[in-house]
Amino acid sequence: MVETAATIGAARLGLLFRARWQTSANRLAQAVRESPVRIATAVLLIALIWLGLYYLFRLVFEQLQRTPLEATVAVPLVFNFFFASMLVLLAFSNAIIAHGALFGRSESQYLLTLPVEPLDVVTFKFVECLVLSSWSLVLLGLPMMFAMAVTSEQWICYALFIAFFLAFIPIPGALGLLIAYGVARFFPRRAIRAVTIASIVVLAIVTVTAIRALKLGDSATEVWLRAFLSRMSFVQAALLPNNWVATGIDHAAHAQFDLALLYLGVTAANAFFLSWLAVRVVSGRLDAAYDRATTGRGGVLRGPASASGGFCGWVFCYLPLSVRLVAAKDLRTFLRDPAQWSQLTILFGLLVLYLANMPTLRLEFSASGWFLFIPFLNLCAVSLILATFTCRFVFPLVSLEGQKLWLMGVLPIARERMLWSKFAFSMTVTLTVALGAMTLAAHMLNLSPVWAAIHLLVTVSVCFGLCGFSVGIGARMPMLRETNAARIASGLGGTTNLLASVAMVTVVLTGVGLATWRCRYLPTRELPDLQSLALCVASAATGVGCGIAALWVGARHFNRVEV
Amino acid sequence: MSQASSGAAIALRGVRKSYGKKTAVRGLALEIPRGELFAFLGPNGAGKTTTIKMIVGLLRPDEGQVHVCGHTIGANGLAAKARLAYVPDLPFLYDKLTGREFLYFVAEMFGVPPAERDRRLGGLLRRLDVGDYLDQLTESYSHGMKQKVVLAAALLHQPEVLVIDEPMVGLDPRTVRSVKELFREHTQHGGAVFMSTHTLEIAEALADRIGIIHKGELIAVGTLDELRARALRQQSLEDIFLQLTEEADG
Numbered sequence: 001m002v003e004t005a006a007t008i009g010a011a012r013l014g015l016l017f018r019a020r021w022q023t024s025a026n027r028l029a030q031a032v033r034e035s036p037v038r039i040a041t042a043v044l045l046i047a048l049i050w051l052g053l054y055y056l057f058r059l060v061f062e063q064l065q066r067t068p069l070e071a072t073v074a075v076p077l078v079f080n081f082f083f084a085s086m087l088v089l090l091a092f093s094n095a096i097i098a099h100g101a102l103f104g105r106s107e108s109q110y111l112l113t114l115p116v117e118p119l120d121v122v123t124f125k126f127v128e129c130l131v132l133s134s135w136s137l138v139l140l141g142l143p144m145m146f147a148m149a150v151t152s153e154q155w156i157c158y159a160l161f162i163a164f165f166l167a168f169i170p171i172p173g174a175l176g177l178l179i180a181y182g183v184a185r186f187f188p189r190r191a192i193r194a195v196t197i198a199s200i201v202v203l204a205i206v207t208v209t210a211i212r213a214l215k216l217g218d219s220a221t222e223v224w225l226r227a228f229l230s231r232m233s234f235v236q237a238a239l240l241p242n243n244w245v246a247t248g249i250d251h252a253a254h255a256q257f258d259l260a261l262l263y264l265g266v267t268a269a270n271a272f273f274l275s276w277l278a279v280r281v282v283s284g285r286l287d288a289a290y291d292r293a294t295t296g297r298g299g300v301l302r303g304p305a306s307a308s309g310g311f312c313g314w315v316f317c318y319l320p321l322s323v324r325l326v327a328a329k330d331l332r333t334f335l336r337d338p339a340q341w342s343q344l345t346i347l348f349g350l351l352v353l354y355l356a357n358m359p360t361l362r363l364e365f366s367a368s369g370w371f372l373f374i375p376f377l378n379l380c381a382v383s384l385i386l387a388t389f390t391c392r393f394v395f396p397l398v399s400l401e402g403q404k405l406w407l408m409g410v411l412p413i414a415r416e417r418m419l420w421s422k423f424a425f426s427m428t429v430t431l432t433v434a435l436g437a438m439t440l441a442a443h444m445l446n447l448s449p450v451w452a453a454i455h456l457l458v459t460v461s462v463c464f465g466l467c468g469f470s471v472g473i474g475a476r477m478p479m480l481r482e483t484n485a486a487r488i489a490s491g492l493g494g495t496t497n498l499l500a501s502v503a504m505v506t507v508v509l510t511g512v513g514l515a516t517w518r519c520r521y522l523p524t525r526e527l528p529d530l531q532s533l534a535l536c537v538a539s540a541a542t543g544v545g546c547g548i549a550a551l552w553v554g555a556r557h558f559n560r561v562e563v
Numbered sequence: 564m565s566q567a568s569s570g571a572a573i574a575l576r577g578v579r580k581s582y583g584k585k586t587a588v589r590g591l592a593l594e595i596p597r598g599e600l601f602a603f604l605g606p607n608g609a610g611k612t613t614t615i616k617m618i619v620g621l622l623r624p625d626e627g628q629v630h631v632c633g634h635t636i637g638a639n640g641l642a643a644k645a646r647l648a649y650v651p652d653l654p655f656l657y658d659k660l661t662g663r664e665f666l667y668f669v670a671e672m673f674g675v676p677p678a679e680r681d682r683r684l685g686g687l688l689r690r691l692d693v694g695d696y697l698d699q700l701t702e703s704y705s706h707g708m709k710q711k712v713v714l715a716a717a718l719l720h721q722p723e724v725l726v727i728d729e730p731m732v733g734l735d736p737r738t739v740r741s742v743k744e745l746f747r748e749h750t751q752h753g754g755a756v757f758m759s760t761h762t763l764e765i766a767e768a769l770a771d772r773i774g775i776i777h778k779g780e781l782i783a784v785g786t787l788d789e790l791r792a793r794a795l796r797q798q799s800l801e802d803i804f805l806q807l808t809e810e811a812d813g
Binding site for chain 2: 008012015019022023024026027030106107109110112113114115116117287288290291294295
């Protein structure tokens with residue numbers, strides 16, 4: 001058989017996919033061989049989350065089906081909002097992954113030196129990005145759609161809903177690919193920062209729009225509901241893909257399969273066309289974009305990034321010089337790495353927006369039982385966000401020094417001092433944001449000074465415990481040869497740290513929760529009884545004690561470790 | 564394809580490349596004929612890696628043209644890439660593939676039939692002393708082990724042009740000897756080697772011609788004897804290199 005350019009191209013594209021399949025299979029086999037417990041735990045937890053979401057959505061849909069009139073309005077709205085959110089989130093998620101895959105990794109450089117058509121490289125990377133970025137939709141979307149299929153009692157709905165799901169995914173994927181290409185071509189300097197800032201701006205606009213939609217007067221009236229639906233009607237615009245999917249699902253649920261198939265066809269055709277267009281556009285100018293992305297990045301730091309050097313030294317002025325230098329270096333790295341500060345900004349930004357808009361909820365906080373419950377939930381939210389941050393970003397800090405430990409080893413600085421510097425850095429960052437959020441929460445809820453002080457004290461204790469765990473366990477179970485922070489955080493040490501952190505936060509918050517429960521009928525401004533106070537102080541002491549113990553164990557091990 | 568460049572393995576004509584306001588390479592004109600081992604020398608930041616990346620098609624020249632085996636990089640890049648192999652200073656391997664899986668991947672990518680692949684691999688692996696670890700995941704390899712596998716992958720499809728950035732870093736003396744022999748055999752069979760290095764002894768011992776780039780400009784090119792003549796009869800390549808780059812600094 002005579003080989004044509006097309007058959008050779010197809011064979012090379014197939015080879016790229018087979019190589020990726022082989023690496024994935026090897027990765028899985030290695031994980032199962034080396035850490036079967038971790039894999040089993042992860043699968044179990046994912047299954048639990050999946051089942052939990054499924055039953056939650058099923059309850060919601062069953063409740064809605066009991067009142068057909070409300071179901072007619074609410075169900076398409078639920079799907080419309082869900083897929084609209086997914087459209088935005090997945091587009092940015094795809095953009096970040098596609099930029100790294102096409103213009104950032106050494107693999108892309110390697111592929112571009114091989115005799116592979118740019119079209120094949122982009123197609124391969126596009127499919128890879130779709131798979132990598134769409135897991136959130138699988139985790140959240142499938143349980144929701146299965147719950148809907150069960151309540152609609154039509155077996156064909158399962159197949160149709162999965163088809164809608166698959167037809168929808170390439171649309172945000174193609175948009176993300178085009179965004180990544182645009183950033184590489186036109187904003188090559190600090191590209192990820194550009195995408196991250198754009199994501200934060202979009203998220204802020206969405207949040208402000210949602211808040212404005214909620215601020216429409218008395219939330220208990222029909223007028224409010226009408227005004228709310230009217231303001232949010234742009235999400236249901238006929239040209240938006242989320243509307244095609246939501247309408248199609250709604251038709252399928254009502255056994256109008258011809259209409260459902262029509263909307264499925266519209267979604268699939270648009271997804272195919274948009275994917276084809278994006279892949280063609282990007283592959284047509286891939287060499288130019290790669291050239292711009294690799295020759296335009298880096299350079300001399302100017303503006304805020306440059307000024308952060310002096311700022312970081314000033315922040316840690318209370319520390320001894322040797323500890324201060326390492327802590328300032330970590331803070332500088334944090335401020336210059338959008339992956340780190342953006343997550344903290346997004347999580348706490350959303351929390352601050354929620355806190356700043358608490359009056360919109362029009363809850364009567366002075367009513368018995370509630371005036372302490374909402375602040376306690378705020379404390380829980382802040383603690384869990386802190387745990388997420390410390391496990392993902394503070395825990396890998398010690399391991400990441402592994403490559404440079406020879407440098408630290410020859411510097412005139414005791415090893416354990418390096419741990420104190422990591423601790424100082426993480427406490428500074430977490431305390432700044434957590435105390436800011438909790439002070440705002442106390443102010444917005446007009447919390448009594450005693451309870452405000454208790455919550456601030458517990459926040460400090462949670463910060464201390466979480467930072468102590470992340471630094472201490474990070475030093476006790478380091479991965480000194482690993483350079484990827486995400487892999488360090490998801491390793492055995494990282495998983496241990498996550499479980500220990502969640503356990504510690506649960507214990508501390510249980511104590512405060514019990515005290516809150518005991519005081520639920522007290523008048524707003526009255527002091528809590530001594531036993532409740534003691535519970536809170538003991539909880540705070542637990543957090544601090546855990547942190548100290550973890551740091552001690554970590555320092556002891558780290559002083560002996562051989563690099 | 565221009566007539567003038569059709570005979571050369573690599574031809575760069577009036578090539579210029581800038582990173583923003585900084586010009587990394589300017590007015591670079593160079594021809595490497597088939598059968599030649601060319602050593603490309605220069606201080607750090609002189610433009611060596613930028614030149615190499617333009618030859619292998621990773622970067623596009625702002626001005627001028629690059630040809631590999633008569634094919635213009637950019638316009639007919641795929642045909643050029645099929646004829647060359649590139650070994651960067653930081654070798655790339657898929658972490659979660661074994662060395663053998665990676666070599667098979669490269670062989671299939673370049674269309675080497677399995678029987679021929681196994682025959683060539685047998686010789687290459689023996690000469691590069693790649694043995695027991697070939698069936699382990701490459702993430703566990705040392706720098707030297709990775710370099711050996713990448714060199715084997717580069718030579719596996721018998722490229723007409725071999726472009727290498729710092730080929731000997733991390734290799735043990737026995738393997739360095741083997742690599743020298745492989746390069747020499749490659750040129751004897753009509754292939755060309757374009758090698759960037761800071762190891763002047765290797766350039767001195769192996770290269771047919773040597774080019775010295777400084778601040779983006781090719782300040783000297785020729786055989787070792789020609790460079791000696793130009794550098795007032797300095798004997799060692801190290802002395803020649805230092806004298807020519809200092810002269811260029813003015």
